[in-house]
Amino acid sequence: MWPSRNRTETVTCLACGTERPRDEAREYDKHGDRWDREDKTFEHLCKTCHRDLCHHPRNGLEALLIDLEAGERGQDAFLANYLDAVEERYGPLEEG
Known part of the structure; x- marks a missing residue:
């Protein structure tokens, strides 16, 4: 039906x-x-x-989150690892 x-x-x-x-x-x-x-x-x-939401392209974001085991550790530890990984992959972060 x-x-x-x-x-x-x-x-x-x-x-x-x-x-x-x-x-x-x-x-x-x-x-x-x-x-x-x-x-x-x-x-x-x-x-x-x-x-x-930010509607900018997010190429590679899901893979990065998986690599960093998002959700598996505390927020502070995750954010520190995330910032390190982004700087390593894309260069220093600059505030806009």
Whole structure:
């Protein structure tokens, strides 16, 4: 049987944790390729959190986070390792 068109799917914003109807959210693809949908599941952001995102390219960011074992250690240790890795890969950081 086909699902009802009146049924509203609810999704959870990965940034703030609020539940929203699917039509009030934006798809987020951590690989940056939301158009290739084969064998993918998407996370979602509410429209407010989506607007607050930096929409600049993030080539290599996911791989860097995996290399640094993001989420596996405390925030202070992670940020120190992250800053060191970014400077090593891209040069000294400058404030804008």
